[in-house]
Amino acid sequence: MSGLRVGRIALCSSVILTGLLLLGGGSYMQAKAYFAQYLIQQAWRQTLEDKQPHKPWSWADTYPVAKLTLMTEDDLGNEDRTFYVLSGASGRNLAFGPTMVQGRGLQTEGGNRIIAGHNDTHFSVLNGIKAGRVLKFQDADKHTSLYRVSSTQIVHESDTRALMPSYYDQLTLITCYPFNALQTGSPYRLIVRALPV
Template sequence: MAKPKLLVSLLLIVITAIGFGNAAWLSVKAELAQVLIKRAWTETLQTGDQVRPWQWADTWPVGRMVHPNSNTDLYILEGAQGNALAFGPGRHANAGELGSESSVIGGHKDTHFAFLEKVNVGDALQLQTLDGVWHPYRISAKRIVDIQDQDLHVQLNQKRLYLVTCYPFHTISQNNHVRLVVELEPS
């Protein structure tokens, strides 16, 4: 009778070790991705070329964003689809170029854009563009939008920056259609 209990105990230990190992591996991959994205951004600024963080990447860094109040420093990737958003906030391709036109950047509420929960109107944010220039912005509005009932109200003919993430924070929902939109104006 002791052997089945021992086997079950060993099996549970192995399953637990595999689970923790997988979680640790995901964490290591996420940290490595940030190192590679930072390196690609540095090379992009030096060469002016689009540099992919790894050979098979289908995205590349197009900007950098710093929110001093929350000590947030993020690299913005091209594209706001899932493959880019897994590694950082992404610039919506249909919006304008960063720093010169209205731009929309999307990010996950539980990772890169978690800091948006605590930002305030008036907060400063710096945006570095492909030419290496830093552009100062201030948060001018925060609003909640149900995208089933209304659009995001992005003004494309003005120099604005829009940060968009799912809302509310700290909830799990597969069909979430509510967004937090943080609007920034040049300062």
């Protein structure tokens, strides 16, 4: 066997091995993300049973405080996407799901409920959302409320009016804008406001 042929075989083997390692790493991350969602769902079920906060895993610094469902556009009886809203709006918690920005713990009733999420994962469904779309919000008391999107607005991150408390019941969803940006860290935010049906 010539040295050139051995070199080609070694190069092909290393390319295949590198590809398998990258594929395995990506598969591991996907499996970890799905398993985390399963654990968060189980923690939410426990919370609905005893109305106590339950961490999805022992070292978590968060727990689910609500369930948010985006209904399909054409049929209010059909659910499009469901999210478990987590306590504490930190970057670490946002990696696992939308987070409650205001209102700590399981007491989320009334006022301006502000929920933030990443635009490239959980809140990617907000891309192109229009007024009239219905959201379903469930709290730890098993109380379910319907909200209809009343407006969407793109603002600079320095515009904090969406974070102001409110005397009337509303949901405010916040994510970075634009969607599908090539770089992270955009200074713009999409604000989706929804009022009770």
